[in-house]
Amino acid sequence: MKQSKRTPISLLVMSLIGLWLFVSAPAVSTEISISTDTDIFKLPSFGLDVSFVSGLAFAAQILGLLASGYFVLVRNHKTPRWVVILFAVALVFEILIGLFAGKTMTFTSLLQGSLALAVPLIFGSLAGVLSERVGVVNIAIEGQLLAGAFISALIASLSDNLFAGLIGAVIAGALVAWVLAVFAIKYVVDQIIVGVVLNVLVVGLTNFIFSTLMVSNLPFYNQPPRFDKILIPLLGQIPVLGPVLFNQTLIVYLMYLAVAVVYVALFKTRWGLRVRAVGEYPKAADTVGINVFRTRYVSVIIGGALAGLGGSFFTLGQVGAFGKEMTNGAGYIALAALIFGRWNPIYAAFAALLFGFAENLQYGLAIIGSSVPSEFLLMLPYALTVVAVAGLVGKVTGPAASGKAYIKS
Numbered sequence: 001m002k003q004s005k006r007t008p009i010s011l012l013v014m015s016l017i018g019l020w021l022f023v024s025a026p027a028v029s030t031e032i033s034i035s036t037d038t039d040i041f042k043l044p045s046f047g048l049d050v051s052f053v054s055g056l057a058f059a060a061q062i063l064g065l066l067a068s069g070y071f072v073l074v075r076n077h078k079t080p081r082w083v084v085i086l087f088a089v090a091l092v093f094e095i096l097i098g099l100f101a102g103k104t105m106t107f108t109s110l111l112q113g114s115l116a117l118a119v120p121l122i123f124g125s126l127a128g129v130l131s132e133r134v135g136v137v138n139i140a141i142e143g144q145l146l147a148g149a150f151i152s153a154l155i156a157s158l159s160d161n162l163f164a165g166l167i168g169a170v171i172a173g174a175l176v177a178w179v180l181a182v183f184a185i186k187y188v189v190d191q192i193i194v195g196v197v198l199n200v201l202v203v204g205l206t207n208f209i210f211s212t213l214m215v216s217n218l219p220f221y222n223q224p225p226r227f228d229k230i231l232i233p234l235l236g237q238i239p240v241l242g243p244v245l246f247n248q249t250l251i252v253y254l255m256y257l258a259v260a261v262v263y264v265a266l267f268k269t270r271w272g273l274r275v276r277a278v279g280e281y282p283k284a285a286d287t288v289g290i291n292v293f294r295t296r297y298v299s300v301i302i303g304g305a306l307a308g309l310g311g312s313f314f315t316l317g318q319v320g321a322f323g324k325e326m327t328n329g330a331g332y333i334a335l336a337a338l339i340f341g342r343w344n345p346i347y348a349a350f351a352a353l354l355f356g357f358a359e360n361l362q363y364g365l366a367i368i369g370s371s372v373p374s375e376f377l378l379m380l381p382y383a384l385t386v387v388a389v390a391g392l393v394g395k396v397t398g399p400a401a402s403g404k405a406y407i408k409s
Contacts, residue, residue: 005073011065015062018091019058021094022094025050026051028050028101029047029049030097030102031103031105032046032048032104032107034107036108039239043240045104050097054098064084068084068087103368110361111240114360115248115252118355118357119251120313121333121355122334122353123145123311125349125352129343130275130299130300132279132338132398132399132402133266134279134296135296135401135402135404136184136191136299136402138191138335139192140177140194141331143176143201144177144304145173146206146326146327146331148172148173148308148311148312151165152172152224152316165224172308173309174302174304176202176308177300177303188407191403223320226318227251229248251313252317262306276399278296282406292406307331311327339398
């Protein structure tokens with residue numbers, strides 16, 4: 001079968017960006033700071049010549065482009081994933097060095113912020129994986145995240161109990177997912193329409209209650225406690241990885257656990273086999289005795305509960321208060337991460353980290369007073385989403401029955 005030329009063409013277009021960055025690279029250096037005060041041993045800061053590093057990165061991109069062309073045009077084979085990863089890392093590094101030209105890049109802080117911004121995206125992408133793997137398109141991730149953020153702030157403020165807020169967030173996300181499941185599975189309503197309506201409904205409800213109830217007494221209704229960071233001894237003191245991965249709040253550690261559990265449950269258990277069977281060919285699954293409706297209900301609701309838990313991170317792990325529409329489109333970015341990750345929990349998590357990194361980059365550049373236009377920084381996460389899904393991923397095929405209602409004959 002003849003392979004699509006989409007990936008080589010996409011890499012060619014992006015290599016033109018790398019060429020422009022290389023040609024316009026200034027003759028200055030970028031200072032890279034790695035270690036933090038809590039590291040067991042300190043790694044020294046070092047400077048990199050922007051023009052020299054840009055040349056090396058551009059050379060790596062050319063190698064990736066040639067490798068992609070060789071596999072597709074000569075061997076009639078799709079571009080290996082490692083080639084795309086090599087190209088992407090080289091281009092991102094070239095962009096970073098150029099953006100921080102003449103300034104100091106605190107690498108560990110950049111990664112810490114990226115993980116923090118990616119946590120809700122990862123929970124949201126897991127919700128999407130569980131829903132679409134069973135055949136239900138979950139556009140309502142945004143509403144589930146927002147409902148979790150709102151309820152967790154309200155309950156934690158009223159009870160002064162963080163764990164009560166977490167439980168409330170899980171229930172809120174599961175409730176939104178249950179409504180989606182009822183209309184999509186029982187009443188066979190178009191799943192995308194139901195998801196969009198639920199997003200609008202949750203936005204309206206939370207805005208109304210916030211304006212009429214919360215603002216009347218903010219300390220009572222909207223001042224929840226926040227989870228403190230938990231430093232894991234020794235692991236948390238490893239340079240770079242320690243502060244990023246092992247000095248986090250409880251919600252982040254739950255996120256690590258959720259990614260592993262969802263992956264094992266989907267691909268290593270009988271339940272996961274049934275879920276994937278229902279998502280691919282529900283009629284055949286029904287024929288062998290699998291309850292299609294129950295499997296869809298359970299999987300969608302579990303996904304909604306995870307999204308609600310992710311929403312609680314906004315209020316209990318990050319901001320410390322609820323704000324109108326504070327999820328700011330995170331649910332839709334989570335959907336992009338889901339597609340970029342090819343409906344695999346681990347790949348989707350890494351895709352969410354990439355989008356979190358792009359969003360955090362705009363904040364970092366704004367803080368150091370970068371000369372890059374603010375409009376470019378604001379569009380960066382969304383531009384990356386379009387490039388990643390349309391260019392790097394190419395044509396992907398989700399579960400065969402995703403978005404299709406099952407009517408038992």
